[in-house]
Amino acid sequence: MTVIRTAAAGLALLLAAACTAPAPPRSEASTAAGTVCAAPRGVPGAETATTIDVIEQAYFCILGNYYSGATLDARSLLTAGFVALTQELNRNGRDLPEAGMPALTGDRKADWTAFEAVYRKITDRVPDLRDKLAVGTLKAIVAGLGDNHARWAHDVKRPPDHYDGDGYGLGLLANVNGPQVDGNPGVALPPLFVTTVQGGAAQAAGLRPGDIIESVNGSAPFIDGKATPAIAALYPGYPEARPVRLRLLRQSTGRRWSVTLKPGLYQRDLAALQVVTSKLLDDDIAYVRLRGFAPDSADRVFKAISRLRTGRHLSGVVLDLRGNGGGSPTEATRLVSAFTHEKATAYLCTVDARCETLWTDNTVELLDLPLMVLTDRSCASACEHFSSAVKDLRLGRLVGTRTAGVISGPAQPYLLGNNTSLSFPAKHHLGPKREVIDRIGVPPDHHVPLTPKDAAAGRDPVLTKALTLLDK
DSSP states (O other), rough: OOOOTTTTTTOOOOOOOOOOOOOOGGGGGGTTTTTOOOOSSSOOOOOOOOOOHHHHHHHHHHHHHHHHTTTTHHHHHHHHHHHHHHHHHHTTTTTOTOOOOOOSOOHHHHHHHHHHHHHHEEEHHOOGGGGHHHHHHHHHHTTTTOTTTTEEEEEOOOOTTOOOOOOOSSSSEESSSSHHHHHHHGGSSOBBEEEESHHHHHHHTOOOOOOOEETTTTOOSSTTTEEOOGGGSSOOOOOOOOOOOEEETTTTTEEEEEEEEOOOEOOOOOOHHHHEEEEEETTTEEEEOOOOOOOOOOHHHHHHHHHHHHSSSSOOOEEEOOTTBBBHHHHHOOOOTOOSOEEEEEEEEEEOOOOOEEOOTTTTTOOOOEEEEEOOOOOHHHHHHHHHHHHHHHSSSEEEEEOOOOOOEEEEEETTTTOEEEEESSSSSEEESSSSOOOOOOOOOOOOOOOHHHHHOOHHHHHHHHHHHOEE
């Protein structure tokens, strides 16, 4: 799963600007590819084969448009691509004497020419692997940025019989999520345990929140306190369909058992698909759950609070952002604007520190209510934009655990010549105090982690702490 799988994932990131380049004559490709950038127009055509020309376009598009592209050492991208190329050859038992990395000098165009020459020699020798090699190389070049908002969308498919709102996978969520596994495993803490059973194989096998996962496919999820790649098997994406074997412990009974779960489609709870849900707590506290910063989500939050406020005096708002994978920076700014005016909520900066300031929207009516924000390691991207503004501007208090640290910057889409989408940030996100949040996250004011016993008993210590703070 990405920043995503995720974060975030099913909610559109309101992307703008895109890069598309006409296919230049071969003699001009090294200088022309990827230098013409414009927003995609209409629905792209059918995806065609990924070729060395498409890889070239992506390479120069990154260098010309990525927020640090002007200072980026392009050799790191080509090296990452060549590593993937040779690994794919090895996986297929087709290693070649020609598959040696060319010498790179730091001259971007000359290095590309050298890379392309060797690449073509290799693929000419194994034409049946050409598609696999191209896909693997381009994926690795994009991954070489090390950016949680950089993605190449290739061969995107939905499972047969998919219905709007269906989930795919094992039907469970654990305390270590997809983005942690993919990009920031160092933040994960043992033990690994089930936090939510959504349906599917997990529900059919009788798993419950709080069940501790002692092994995944025979491998320990943590070694010496550090997360292992084994955890990634909990989050298969279509068309992955390999069964996953789990060894489980139910602390309440001491029972240990093994179960094999097969990924598949499952129907999700409709309530869990709503972007905004709300209820009244203790007769005078508005509790609002926001699952993503989708279009119009700020207004939905305002309407929810307004309805709960009708006919009564509210003493505060609890905004639950746990599991919120992000979305629109505009919606995050609008939501902040209900608690303060005339303030900067974030900065979007280029590598040479030229920054755009994101200001509150002073047309949004102030709520004038005490605020508690519930956060966790799945609060990412726009969720962290909002959380950092609340913390830095002292608009309320954060309760729970540190956020994901997945907020490189708003991703911009670029349409490649084979009708696939490449996206990455043109500017880097900084918090209201101009601090870096990416890879670090926003620390809570009150650290309240969820334990397996809490999950098993259906207790919510994070919400309990927030309500206690509002009572003071």
